[in-house]
Amino acid sequence: MALFKIFVDKKGLYHFLLKSDSKHIVFISVGFSTKTNCLKHIQTVKRNSVNDQAYSRLKSNYGNPYFKFRKIRTDETIGISELFLNRSVMERKIQEIKQSAVHAHIDKLTYTI
Template sequence: MGKFEIKKDKAGKLRFNLKASNGQVILTSEAYNSKAACDNGIESVRKNSQNDAMFERNKAKDGRPYFNLKASNGQVIGASQMYASASSMASGIASVKKNAPKATVADNS
């Protein structure tokens, strides 16, 4: 089962990573000012990850694919790593869909 890990960044803001069962990071959040906002972000990932239309598929300047997960208001709530191919990006999206709904939360902040 997947896991959300919350930690503080260098600026003192909270961020979370969604990790797959193998420990690989599959989604990284934006920065949050409070624990409550971070918790809301996790709940938004759980909810919106089940709607394929909320995944925005992109290409970086160097051509590598990546995706953003958006909330219903259009705000990005999480971003993926850069992938080597569109098929590996599709696997990353599938992993978020599979892991996010029941992922546990580890608060390392």
């Protein structure tokens, strides 16, 4: 079963990650100042993950594809992917998020790194 997990970084910012059904991390968010704000953005990902407009497909300075997941109305960035070897690998990762996020549960614990 897919799962969202919340963690706090060394600067005190809250992030979430999404683990797929196969337990691989498929998405990590940017940092948020509060846990409440982090939870709100998890709900945004759950609602909008199937909407292709939420994914901005980009290329790094070195030509590697990556994507930003963003709020559609405000264009606020919720998370930035890793760099991928090619576009098809990136598209597979986006498909995995689309399949996992909607039904993913939210872990009640908050982890610290």
